[in-house]
Structures are given as structure tokens and as C-alpha cells.
Amino acid sequence: MNNTVIRQKMRRLASGEAVISLVLIATSLTFLFYLIPEYIVEPRRLQSPLLSPLILPQIMGWMILLLGVGLVLGTLFGPQRERVEKSTPLRDLPVIQWLLPLLAFAVYYFGFEALGAAVCGVLATLLLFVAMGVRHIGIYLLGVVMPVGICLAFDYGLNVPLPYGSLWGY
Amino acid sequence: MDQILEVLSLFLSVENILMIALGVVIGVVIGAIPGLTATMAVALALPFTFGMEPVTAILLLVGIYKGGMYGGSITAILIRTPGSPASASTLLDGYPMAQKGEAKKALSMALYASCIADFISNLSLIFLAGFLAQLALSFGPPEYFWLICFSLTIIISVSGDSVMKGLVAAALGVILALVGMDPVYGTERLTFDNFNLMDRINFIPLLIGLFAIPEILEFYLSRAREHIQTAVAGADMTWQELKRSMRTIIRGSFIGVIIGAIPGTGATAASFISYSEARRNSPNRENFGKGEIEGVAAAESGNNAVAGATMIPLLSLGIPGDVITAIILGAFMIHGLTPGPILFQENMNLIYALFCGIMLSSVVLFGTGKLAIRYFSRIADVPKQILFPIVLMFCIYGAYAVNNSTFDIAVMLVFGLVGFIFNRTGFAAAPFLIGFILGPMLEDNFRRSLLISNHSFDVFVRSPIDWFFIALTLLSLGFALHRYIQSLRNN
Numbered sequence: 001m002n003n004t005v006i007r008q009k010m011r012r013l014a015s016g017e018a019v020i021s022l023v024l025i026a027t028s029l030t031f032l033f034y035l036i037p038e039y040i041v042e043p044r045r046l047q048s049p050l051l052s053p054l055i056l057p058q059i060m061g062w063m064i065l066l067l068g069v070g071l072v073l074g075t076l077f078g079p080q081r082e083r084v085e086k087s088t089p090l091r092d093l094p095v096i097q098w099l100l101p102l103l104a105f106a107v108y109y110f111g112f113e114a115l116g117a118a119v120c121g122v123l124a125t126l127l128l129f130v131a132m133g134v135r136h137i138g139i140y141l142l143g144v145v146m147p148v149g150i151c152l153a154f155d156y157g158l159n160v161p162l163p164y165g166s167l168w169g170y
Numbered sequence: 171m172d173q174i175l176e177v178l179s180l181f182l183s184v185e186n187i188l189m190i191a192l193g194v195v196i197g198v199v200i201g202a203i204p205g206l207t208a209t210m211a212v213a214l215a216l217p218f219t220f221g222m223e224p225v226t227a228i229l230l231l232v233g234i235y236k237g238g239m240y241g242g243s244i245t246a247i248l249i250r251t252p253g254s255p256a257s258a259s260t261l262l263d264g265y266p267m268a269q270k271g272e273a274k275k276a277l278s279m280a281l282y283a284s285c286i287a288d289f290i291s292n293l294s295l296i297f298l299a300g301f302l303a304q305l306a307l308s309f310g311p312p313e314y315f316w317l318i319c320f321s322l323t324i325i326i327s328v329s330g331d332s333v334m335k336g337l338v339a340a341a342l343g344v345i346l347a348l349v350g351m352d353p354v355y356g357t358e359r360l361t362f363d364n365f366n367l368m369d370r371i372n373f374i375p376l377l378i379g380l381f382a383i384p385e386i387l388e389f390y391l392s393r394a395r396e397h398i399q400t401a402v403a404g405a406d407m408t409w410q411e412l413k414r415s416m417r418t419i420i421r422g423s424f425i426g427v428i429i430g431a432i433p434g435t436g437a438t439a440a441s442f443i444s445y446s447e448a449r450r451n452s453p454n455r456e457n458f459g460k461g462e463i464e465g466v467a468a469a470e471s472g473n474n475a476v477a478g479a480t481m482i483p484l485l486s487l488g489i490p491g492d493v494i495t496a497i498i499l500g501a502f503m504i505h506g507l508t509p510g511p512i513l514f515q516e517n518m519n520l521i522y523a524l525f526c527g528i529m530l531s532s533v534v535l536f537g538t539g540k541l542a543i544r545y546f547s548r549i550a551d552v553p554k555q556i557l558f559p560i561v562l563m564f565c566i567y568g569a570y571a572v573n574n575s576t577f578d579i580a581v582m583l584v585f586g587l588v589g590f591i592f593n594r595t596g597f598a599a600a601p602f603l604i605g606f607i608l609g610p611m612l613e614d615n616f617r618r619s620l621l622i623s624n625h626s627f628d629v630f631v632r633s634p635i636d637w638f639f640i641a642l643t644l645l646s647l648g649f650a651l652h653r654y655i656q657s658l659r660n661n
Binding site for chain 2: 016017020024031035039040041042043047048050051053055056057060061063064067068070071074093097098101104105108109112113117120121124125128129131132133134139142143146147150151154158159160161162163
């Protein structure tokens with residue numbers, strides 16, 4: 001094997017595909033040798049080893065390990081495929097465009113029970129409108145009316161109550 | 171003659187027809203809301219049926235069931251958020267069609283396929299109930315085990331560009347489905363002492379997270395200006411397209427009927443098997459997953475044919491095929507009726523009246539669906555910067571509504587991130603979902619087979635049904651291998 005071939009293989013090994021495969025291998029090893037023994041409780045008396053709750057997780061762990069190795073080998077020796085990037089990398093985006101959606105997710109998760117579904121819905125929807133540069137005032141009004149209306153529809157129409165917000169004493 | 175008149179007097183009432191219509195409308199609307207399922211709608215409607223006549227009560231619930239099965243496809247096609255796991259296969263081609271500006275076409279195909287499959291399913295219920303019930307009775311854990319093994323082979327056809335990545339995704343799905351209490355020994359598996367995880371990860375937040383959230387993330391993490399453009403709902407489906415998909419619809423319907431008649435298997439497996447078979451037999455198989463109308467037809471015919479067929483074991487044997495039919499069984503019992511062979515002997519007129527109502531529900535479903543398409547297809551015209559915040563709100567409310575817990579919101583967001591990583595790294599989400607749903611069923615039936623046979627493997631080859639599914643599994647794998655070798659040669 002000459003230097004060019006070795007360099008080519010090394011470049012392939014540093015590619016995204018190989019990194020994914022290596023992450024899979026590391027994950028499967030952690031799963032097989034740490035998570036399964038630590039977090040799957042085997043009963044003291046088993047009628048048959050095949051009935052053990054460990055069997056399927058172990059099979060799946062080994063399967064991921066083998067497939068991970070297969071993917072690495074495929075990257076090294078298989079035909080080279082060009083990956084089509086579907087979207088813009090994060091670093092190219094204006095801060096507002098990823099920070100506000102992130103904030104909207106946080107509002108939903110951390111504020112859902114404290115602020116209530118309607119308030120969270122309004123806040124997050126408005127944040128997402130701002131993130132995308134929506135300028136029509138009518139759409140912002142929709143962002144206020146819609147969450148409140150949907151909350152009421154869930155509660156009174158579908159009989160599926162959503163939280164009104166512990167901060168407001170509900 | 172007297173019997174016909176009696177059946178008509180039982181069935182032909184304004185109340186019955188209104189309840190069927192109401193049921194179908196409720197089902198379609200609830201099915202179309204992410205997080206709310208037909209099961210939830212049927213359960214919520216049950217108390218309202220206490221004061222009704224038995225036929226009216228059952229028809230209302232059946233209407234909701236059928237409407238819910240179809241409703242799930244609307245959001246799957248329009249916003250990549252399947253209303254139920256059974257609609258997950260619909261989005262594989264439905265959403266790409268909507269992206270190409272063919273939302274109306276996809277919705278129409280989903281409706282036609284659903285109604286035709288529903289009609290075939292109803293006919294099977296009326297004419298083949300005895301035979302199919304007999305078949306269902308011969309299914310024990312080993313037969314289920316092989317059926318699920320065969321169902322798992324569909325992972326190959328929904329894996330996208332890389333089968334290996336599809337298998338990895340499926341294995342990850344199986345592992346996550348095992349989180350919770352072990353069903354045989356009751357010991358903990360990967361719960362990390364978190365009580366929320368002891369009852370397993372609920373599939374509704376997982377489903378919403380896996381499909382809807384990545385789409386939203388992709389949108390916000392891409393350049394906004396490039397995306398601000400409206401997709402048009404587009405033209406409607408043509409008769410030629412329906413004619414071309416007819417074989418697929420009929421095949422999918424029969425797959426759905428057989429799967430539906432076997433208790434406990436479910437519409438998800440039926441829709442994926444139907445999709446996989448359609449792909450295998452279609453001359454346009456390369457277009458599957460990229461917006462092929464036959465893919466929508468296959469998925470929808472597979473899952474909707476299950477609705478009528480699950481009534482077969484319920485009515486003829488008194489065995490509910492899924493959670494919804496279990497609730498309907500409850501409705502029968504509340505009205506002093508016990509489904510099973512005795513019901514056929516003692517209340518034949520009631521059974522015929524039910525059959526008439528169930529047939530009518532297909533027609534009502536068609537009318538309601540047509541109306542729904544007219545209004546829902548406009549969603550495709552809404553600019554994404556307005557649509558996605560509202561979709562996210564529905565997703566969050568829907569995920570919370572499953573257990574009234576913010577833990578489910580967290581589950582949804584985590585799986586949203588998983589789905590996003592999958593999209594970016596070329597892993598398909600469908601195999602993950604198949605693994606998540608079928609993995610525990612496989613394990614459960616394997617262990618139950620061993621328990622009933624006193625740990626002998628002979629139980630797995632005890633009947634012709636076992637051999638039939640073993641042969642199907644091998645054929646399916648052989649076919650996939652053959653295609654793989656062929657594609658290698660072509661490359």
C-alpha cells in the first residue's frame with residue numbers, strides 16, 4: 001500500500017461517516033459493558049437463561065457494535081459517497097434565529113406547569129415569529145389568540161385539561 | 171321479510187345516522203391533532219353512550235375509530251406529524267409529496283385508499299368473519315413471533331440509502347422500547363431509578379418528537395429567507411393515478427384484513443407490511459420514500475383495513491383485537507350484550523343492523539374526508555414561519571395530554587433531537603419506530619413461547635402457520651439480498 005492510498009484511507013477515517021460509526025462503537029461498548037450490568041436487574045432465579053431480561057438488550061448491543069464496525073469498514077473500503085448537506089451549518093446563522101427558538105423550547109419545557117399552557121404557548125409562538133422576522137401585526141395577534149383558543153378547546157371541547165399555571169394560583 | 175324489516179327498524183333512524191356522522195367527524199378531527207389518538211377519543215366518548223340504544227352507541231364508537239384511523243394521515247402528509255403510529259408509514263411518501271406541492275393529491279389518495287380498504291374490510295367482516303376468526307384462534311405466541319419476525323424484515327425497505335444504518339436505527343429503537351419493568355420477571359430495565367421510565371417510554375411523544383420536531387429544527391437552523399415560500403396544495407389526484415394504485419390498495423386491504431383479524435398485532439405492522447410489499451412489487455420502487463403516490467396508497471390501505479377486521483374477533487369470539495375494540499367490548503357489556511357466538515344466535519338482527527351501520531360509516535368517512543381535504547389542504551399553503559410555531563404548540567399540548575406530565579414534553583424534545591441527528595447523519599427514522607413498536611412484541615412472544623413449551627424450541631415449528639411465516643421471512647430476506655447484489659452490479 002503506497003502513501004497516497006494510506007493518506008486517502010486516513011482522510012476517509014476522519015470523515016463524518018467514520019466518526020458516526022466510531023460513536024456507535026463507543027456507545028455499544030458502554031451499553032454492553034456498563035449500562036447492561038449496572039442498570040438491568042436479573043432475577044435471582046431464572047427458569048431458563050433464554051428468559052433472562054438481559055438477552056435482547058445484549059443481542060441489540062452486539063448488533064450495534066458489529067454494524068458500527070461494518071460501517072467503519074464500509075467507509076474505509078467501500079465506494080465513496082458524497083453526502084448532500086440538507087441545511088446550513090449552525091455557525092452561519094444569525095444568533096437571533098437559533099437563540100429564540102431555543103428559548104421557545106425552554107419556555108415550553110420549564111414554564112409549562114408554572115406559567116400555564118396558554119401563557120407558554122403565547123410566549124413561545126411570539127418568540128418563534130420574531131426569530132423568523134415576521135412583521136405583520138395581525139400574525140402576532142394570531143399568536144396570542146390561537147394558543148388561548150386551543151387551550152380552551154382542549155379543556156372544554158375535548159375534555160383534556162391543560163395546566164393553567166401554578167404561578168397564578170391554579 | 172320480517173327479519174329485514176326488524177333490522178331496518180333497528181338501523182334506519184336519524185339518531186343512528188347522525189351518530190355515525192358525528193363519530194367520523196370527531197375521529198377525523200382528533201386523529202388529525204398530534205398527540206390525541208382515536209383510542210383517547212373512543213374512551214372519552216364511552217360515557218356519553220350509556221343512555222343510547224346499543225346499536226347507536228356502538229356505531230358512534232365505530233365511527234370515531236374509523237375517522238381516527240384516517241385523520242392521522244392528514245397531519246402526517248401535511249406537517250410530517252403522524253396522528254398515530256399507523257400513519258408513520260404514510261408520511262414516508264405523503265410528506266415529500268406535500269413538499270413538492272402535491273399535498274391535495276396525497277390527501278386524496280389517502281382518502282380513496284382508506285375508504286376502499288375500509289369497505290373491503292367491512293365486507294370481510296360480514297362474509298369472512300367465521301373463517302378469519304378460526305384463523306385468529308390458531309395464532310399462539312410462536313405464530314406471533316414469526317409474524318413479527320416477518321414484519322421486521324420491512325426495515326430493509328424503509329432504511330433509505332443504507333440498510334446497515336437502518337438496522338442500527340432499528341436496534342436503537344428496540345433498546346429504548348425495553349426501558350421499563352420486565353413483563354415476565356418484573357425487574358427494572360434501564361430505568362435509572364426514574365419512576366417516569368418504569369411504565370416504558372410512551373410512543374406518542376416519541377412519535378411526535380421523531381418526525382415533527384426535526385422538521386421544525388431543520389427549518390429554524392436553516393437560512394430563513396431561502397425557506398420563506400409557500401408550498402401550494404396543488405392539483406387533485408387523477409383517475410389514472412387511482413387506477414395505477416388500485417392493485418396496491420387491494421393488496422394492502424387484504425394485508426390489513428388478515429393482520430387486523432389477528433388480535434394484538436395492530437395497524438402499524440399492517441401499514442408497514444403493506445408499504446413494504448407495495449415497494450417490492452412496484453415498477454416505481456426507486457421513487458418510494460421520495461414522494462410516490464403508491465406509497466401513500468399502500469400505507470393507508472394497510473392501516474385502514476385493520477379497523478373493520480379488528481371487529482371480526484370481537485364480534486365472533488368476544489376477543490378485542492386492540493385497545494379500541496376493548497373499549498367497544500366494554501360498550502357492548504354496558505348495554506347487556508356479550509359479543510361472541512351467542513350474540514350471533516340470540517341477537518342476529520342487532521348484528522345485521524351493526525353491519526349496515528358499519529357499511530354506512532365507510533360512505534360517511536368518504537364524505538367527511540372530502541370535506542376535510544378541502545379545508546386541511548390549505549394548511550400546505552400557510553408559510554412555514556407562521557405554520558411551524560403553531561405546529562410546535564400542538565405537539566407540546568398533545569405530548570403533555572398523554573399523561574398530563576411535562577416528562578412527556580421532555581421525551582418529545584429528546585426524540586426530536588434524536589430525529590434531527592438521524593436526519594443529519596443519514597439514518598432513517600422509520601426503522602427506529604418499527605424497532606420500538608415490534609421489538610418488545612418479539613421478545614414477549616419469544617419468552618411466552620418458551621414458557622408454554624417448557625423451554626423447548628420445537629414450539630417454534632409446531633404448525634403450518636409457523637412454517638408459512640418462516641418461509642415468508644426467508645423469501646423477504648432473500649429478495650432483499652438479491653436486490654442488494656443487483657444494485658452492486660449496476661453500480
